[in-house]
């Protein structure tokens with residue numbers, strides 16, 4: 001029996017027998033996706049779905065209205081159940097499974113009835129911690145990774161700045177080496193969980209060298225003197241997730257808080273982005289299927305001109321086209337993830353998947369919202385929430401245009417400077 005199959009039931013089901021294979025996701029039950037992953041992936045998803053239905057979904061509307069969710073409390077619940085370190089090393093409290101299980105978790109997190117909460121969970125598991133898990137010293141992993149997996153610390157990732165997010169090489173924040181410390185000055189923008197986080201995985205310039213070789217990733221505790229959380233930004237969507245602007249003024253951290261080698265931060269961050277982009281793609285699949293399914297139900301029950309709206313070929317054909325696109329995206333994602341697990345560089349496929357995910361969720365929510373008529377323009381229905389929240393997929397973690405540039409680079413069509 002594999003390590004994974006023996007560990008999963010014990011850790012996730014408290015030593016009791018694992019539940020039967022779960023019922024398919026809502027979209028799947030209605031002729032949508034069939035699960036192509038193993039029974040163990042399905043078990044993991046089933047356990048997570050139960051937790052989401054009990055601990056998260058009943059509170060989502062309140063958190064959306066409050067523009068924040070209690071990250072500390074929810075992360076502790078998820079950490080206790082083993083969901084914050086599915087593919088992290090067991091010596092730091094992870095389950096030691098491969099990345100496809102983290103993607104299964106990302107897909108199931110899509111059953112949370114908003115985008116903000118899953119995004120913050122994704123920051124914790126697949127955006128702020130992959131480089132630390134892979135390149136960090138044992139001491140650093142014990143200090144920051146283990147408690148993040150346990151849900152005792154909330155993490156954020158600090159790459160973007162006011163002066164620009166797409167051009168990562170041109171960030172300005174500096175971490176100057178003084179003795180055995182770094183002294184950090186600068187600012188970070190758009191930081192998910194920024195007003196709640198205990199530590200930041202920060203990309204900063206640690207020397208004056210060439211922009212791809214002068215950066216380092218540093219674990220920065222957010223309670224240090226000189227860290228100022230300026231404001232929670234007012235956004236059109238992702239309401240339950242707080243997004244902060246943060247300033248750093250002579251913030252001192254030990255030099256040993258640098259992840260891996262000094263000067264390798266840009267490379268580490270680019271690797272970390274691969275995981276982030278696959279996670280973002282996985283996380284948007286289920287919400288799109290839910291919107292298709294709910295649109296089918298609504299248009300079937302609503303009459304216009306003497307028949308259900310769904311009976312118009314323009315409506316049911318369009319929904320079939322969109323379902324087909326979701327299936328294609330899932331196939332691309334799983335192919336990229338399988339190659340990634342085998343150790344291949346999937347930068348091109350991950351960029352393609354993220355590009356397609358961002359464009360598809362915009363196209364799909366726009367089309368479906370239209371079929372809801374006036375109801376689609378209210379805050380009463382899920383389609384309008386996904387219309388707003390899903391818009392971020394084309395922006396966060398690298399915009400569509402950045403994805404296109406990467407794909408062009410791999411195609412050999414990007415003009416040199």
Ligand SMILES: Cc1cc2nc3c(=O)[nH]c(=O)nc-3n(C[C@H](O)[C@H](O)[C@H](O)COP(=O)(O)OP(=O)(O)OC[C@H]3O[C@@H](n4cnc5c(N)ncnc54)[C@H](O)[C@@H]3O)c2cc1C
Pocket residue numbers: 123156157158159160161163164165166167189190191192193235238243392395396397398399400401402
């Ligand atoms: C809700 C939210 C949460 C976020 N969370 C985080 C976080 O936790 N941590 C973090 O570090 N960042 C975070 N971000 C930042 C996000 O990653 C950036 O917004 C994104 O990378 C784009 O950067 P920018 O906003 O500075 O846009 P800019 O870089 O200013 O770009 C503006 C526009 O110009 C386009 N553009 C730029 N260059 C080119 C080009 N060469 N050709 C064509 N078009 C181009 C871009 O694609 C974009 O459409 C978050 C953003 C949001 C909105």
